[in-house]
Amino acid sequence: MSEVFSVPQANDDQDPDLARARDGDDAAFTRLVGPLRGELHAHCYRMLGSPHDADDALQDALLRAWRGLRGFEGRSSLRSWLYTVATRTCLDSVTGRGRRAMPMDLGPSSEQAVLGDAPLTEVAWLAPYPDDHLERREAVELAFVAALQHLPPNQRAALLLFEVLGYSAAEIATMMDTTATSVNSALARARKVVARKVPGPTQQATLSKLGDARLREIVHGFAGALERGDAGALVALLTEDVTWSMPPLPHWYHGLDAVTDFAVKVPLSSCGSWRHRFTTANGQPAVASYLRGGGDGPFEAWSIGVLTLRGDLISEVSSFLGAGHFTRLGLPASLS
Known part of the structure; x- marks a missing residue:
């Protein structure tokens, strides 16, 4: 995946912390990204299905952002640029790790209790997520996150950026280094899968x-x-x-x-x-x-x-x- 820092973005009204961070002030960078850490972490969780993986991805994304901040040109918001970094980091991560599963993904149900059931440790399992401080709780509901794991990574990213975060197809194309046509195609396929797996009200x-x-x-x-x-x-x-x-x-x-x-x-x-x-x-x-x-x-x-x-x-x-x-x-x- 191409490095995110070639993507031109952001205009944050000449925030003095932005100038300081570009000059190597890590405290200024921490102040800049602090208000966005929670929502970026939730985005990483939706992409990866694991709070632990989201920890690693966010840490990696912020390190990439810190190292690439001089390439942040100010053509849209810092928030959008950070979501670009986080999304591409997650895409890199999920390509290597595969998707998170629930027991329903592995085989048919059991008709009677299985006594002495042993943990299956070789499977990467979906994990629960704390929802305090989240504004859009429906975006981390278990059925929705489980359904996302059945999507190819590019479809997963496109759906989240469009449906949850409200970016346009053109903006997502820039963020994912692709075309708006490809984004719209990915969205159409992703919506069909999620609608089938998450029927009814939230x-x-x-x-x-x-x-x-x-x-x-x-x-x-x-x-x-x-x-x-x-x-x-x-x-x-x-x-x-x-x-x-x-x-x-x-x-x-x-x-x-x-x-x-x-x-x-x-x-x-x-x-x-x-x-x-x-x-x-x-x-x-x-x-x-x-x-x-x-x-x-x-x-x-x-x-x-x-x-x-x-x-x-x-x-x-x-x-x-x-x-x-x-x-x-x-x-x-x-x-x-």
Whole structure:
């Protein structure tokens, strides 16, 4: 991929920090990019499907921007130029790493609970994302980010730059070093895939209609059923076609019978005692699950269950296993 710094951009009203940064003042550069770090990180996450990969990509992008700042000619905004750098950095990264997956991408669902399911560590799994401070939460919803992973990198970038960030096809062509015709073609193909994989309203629309009080009632009902081992209360909250997945475990379950069998045999009976905290991830309600396997020790971080709702029922549970997800979401590693 060609270096981004040949792309002419930016006019930021002769910001004195810009002049200082061009002269090698790294503190001035930090002040310039600071207000944009959050949205650039979210863009990298949407491109790569992993907060950790987004960390690496943003760090690399800002290093490229710092080194190439003298080539920033001032024909459009600094923000646009930084998005160009970040997009091209992500395109370089995703070409080498491939796409992030969910268990549904690997094979058919299991009809009964698989006991002793072992993590599949050779797969690059999609990971949840903290959504505090994000203005457009629908742009990091789990189904949308998962759908993006099925797009070729150029289509993924074009769709995000157009639909999420509002750049024109001509602007995207400059940012991606291609033609407007190619961008429009990529957009058309990408929209078909995303429309097929993300039908219906966004979670933001569903949650807005539901209201905060009812949402908390559902989430606390879900968590309480798990803590009590109450299968009936849990099932009452689920749609008939509910799915439950647990990356990095490869098996997943679809439909009320299969999900109920899994829930009864695994989290409700064979794991131990649970405690839960309400949180959010990917612009959706989530349950942080802490497990105590036995004895009187603390409850240890176990999984972040991102809930997808249809109406006032849960249509999908995506339980991301691993204490590292708790750190990312600002949650404690254990509960007493």
